[in-house]
Amino acid sequence: MKLKVALIQLDIVFGRPLENINSVTKKIKSIMSNENTPDLIVLPELWTTSYDLTRLDEIADNEGKETTEMMSQLAKEHHVNIIAGSIAKKSKQGVTNTMLTFNREGGVIGDYSKLHLFQLMDEHHYLIPGKEMGLFEIDGVSAAGMICYDIRFPEWIRSHTAKGAEIIFVVAQWPLPRLNHWKALLISRAIENQCYVVACNRSGSDPNNVFAGHSIIIDPWGEIISEADTEEIVLTGTLDLDQVKSVRKQIPIFQDRRPDFYK
Numbered sequence: 451m452k453l454k455v456a457l458i459q460l461d462i463v464f465g466r467p468l469e470n471i472n473s474v475t476k477k478i479k480s481i482m483s484n485e486n487t488p489d490l491i492v493l494p495e496l497w498t499t500s501y502d503l504t505r506l507d508e509i510a511d512n513e514g515k516e517t518t519e520m521m522s523q524l525a526k527e528h529h530v531n532i533i534a535g536s537i538a539k540k541s542k543q544g545v546t547n548t549m550l551t552f553n554r555e556g557g558v559i560g561d562y563s564k565l566h567l568f569q570l571m572d573e574h575h576y577l578i579p580g581k582e583m584g585l586f587e588i589d590g591v592s593a594a595g596m597i598c599y600d601i602r603f604p605e606w607i608r609s610h611t612a613k614g615a616e617i618i619f620v621v622a623q624w625p626l627p628r629l630n631h632w633k634a635l636l637i638s639r640a641i642e643n644q645c646y647v648v649a650c651n652r653s654g655s656d657p658n659n660v661f662a663g664h665s666i667i668i669d670p671w672g673e674i675i676s677e678a679d680t681e682e683i684v685l686t687g688t689l690d691l692d693q694v695k696s697v698r699k700q701i702p703i704f705q706d707r708r709p710d711f712y713k
């Protein structure tokens with residue numbers, strides 16, 4: 451089983467959802483007008499609003515309705531799976547940083563809200579954390595979604611791969627000064643979980659940060675399949691899911707682990 455992925459590494463206009471929605475729609479249509487179309491498209495974290503947290507009351511998506519309508523329509527029209535990065539989703543309880551995933555029929559198959567809020571970028575003052583796991587199934591493959599800072603918590607990712615996830619999708623707004631952490635953490639997560647890691651970061655800057663880009667696709671052996679630079683790009687790659695099985699057979703860490711001792 452093979453899965454072709456396309457990661458839209460884009461610069462995001464600060465606090466202007468409409469402009470971002472228009473430019474992402476154009477990019478998705480352009481990707482899907484090529485001959486070699488992907489099975490799956492991935493967007494970065496908070497791609498509609500960016501980190502304009504003080505204006506979330508005004509610009510967060512009410513129950514995620516606008517994003518759901520638009521992405522569902524695009525997924526269905528182009529018969530493509532879409533991991534719609536994450537958005538600021540407003541509900542009665544507060545605003546979450548939420549990753550919505552759509553299948554080729556336009557159905558919502560994943561709804562994961564960031565568990566670990568990143569204090570360095572004030573998330574804990576404006577957002578509430580999620581309460582659910584990020585597991586979903588895409589074209590019959592078990593996968594999980596993670597949002598940016600989540601990758602610093604290996605136990606969170608392990609709890610998903612222990613339940614069968616073979617691909618970890620990461621959406622991010624990871625700042626440039628910690629680019630070395632981004633790469634080291636993602637490669638480590640791939641090696642220790644013997645899974646694909648598909649990570650889409652943003653490029654450009656906002657009033658407070660310059661972002662790293664360097665979206666990346668890593669195989670279950672920890673090898674980099676493709677990697678972006680800092681600029682806007684559509685990064686593509688093909689995942690061969692048989693490789694997950696063969697690496698897990700060669701070094702059977704899921705059989706050998708001793709969770710009873712990990713307290």
Ligand SMILES: O=C(O)CCC(=O)C(=O)O
Pocket residue numbers: 568571597598599600602623624625628631
């Ligand atoms: O952990 C980091 O260094 C970056 C995390 C981050 O930027 C985020 O979660 O938005």
